[in-house]
């Protein structure tokens with residue numbers, strides 16, 4: 462890997478893709494007992510929380526233990542011809558008939574996933590286990606799940622008036638797997654269990670630099686900018702990207718604020734990467750809470766509502782682009 466100039470090795474020996482064009486500062490790392498943590502969450506800024514032990518009971522979740530205990534219901538595994546696993550909403554393909562899904566979602570048993578994982582050879586399609594933890598898991602897993610530090614999580618939910626926990630995703634990836642830059646409309650405590658992931662995060666205000674796909678596109682919420690081969694002709698503002706960077710390892714918990722752009726890559730030196738995320742609905746905002754000018758998180762919600770409403774008002778999502786161009790070009794530009 463060392464002689465492949467697409468990759469770099471950091472001072473801790475972590476190996477990940479080199480993105481010289483992207484300016485970043487280190488994500489702040491704080492010990493779990495630091496009072497500063499609440500300040501970051503209140504300001505909705507990313508922070509890596511160390512030694513919290515949030516999901517310590519999942520440390521034993523290696524492939525053997527999961528094979529024994531997770532249950533034989535089929536699990537959700539994404540399969541990609543490349544190392545990238547961009548999420549897409551298959552139900553929106555009708556609006557974009559030329560859209561080619563960048564990967565496939567398969568359902569397979571844990572036995573099948575482990576067989577594929579263990580026999581995988583470079584050049585073969587990559588796999589990425591991404592399964593919501595539901596009550597169908599075996600009793601041992603359920604007990605481990607109950608032993609997560611829910612008191613800490615609930616204290617943050619209450620303190621910051623977050624909505625309900627919507628889901629926990631169990632992620633099991635191969636070294637080198639990449640989740641390209643996107644945003645989610647939920648607060649996220651991202652707990653790293655095994656292996657290392659390099660993360661890049663960007664404030665929602667970089668909306669114009671990351672050129673998200675249209676609302677009605679299958680890749681809604683995903684950026685059109687390919688960090689490995691950025692097209693600065695089509696996306697000139699991508700040159701101005703500036704964000705935060707860090708590597709999360711076993712025991713680290715990354716707070717990914719709602720609507721913050723994030724790119725997450727399993728480092729090449731990892732044997733396997735296992736993560737568990739905690740997605741929370743954002744806090745309910747009342748009109749009296751609104752302060753102007755709006756924050757970009759709020760402008761993002763406004764922009765999504767406009768695109769959604771236009772699709773309905775025009776009766777055809779494919780008219781939204783031409784209509785917005787007619788509205789803006791030569792008038793606001």
Ligand SMILES: CCC[C@@H](CC(=O)O)C(=O)C(=O)O
Nearest residue numbers: 591632640645649725736738
């Ligand atoms: C499908 C979710 C993938 C995850 C990133 C990663 O670990 O690859 C993420 O983007 C998130 O937790 O929000």
Ligand SMILES: [Zn+2]
Nearest residue numbers: 643644645723
């Ligand atoms: Zn995400």
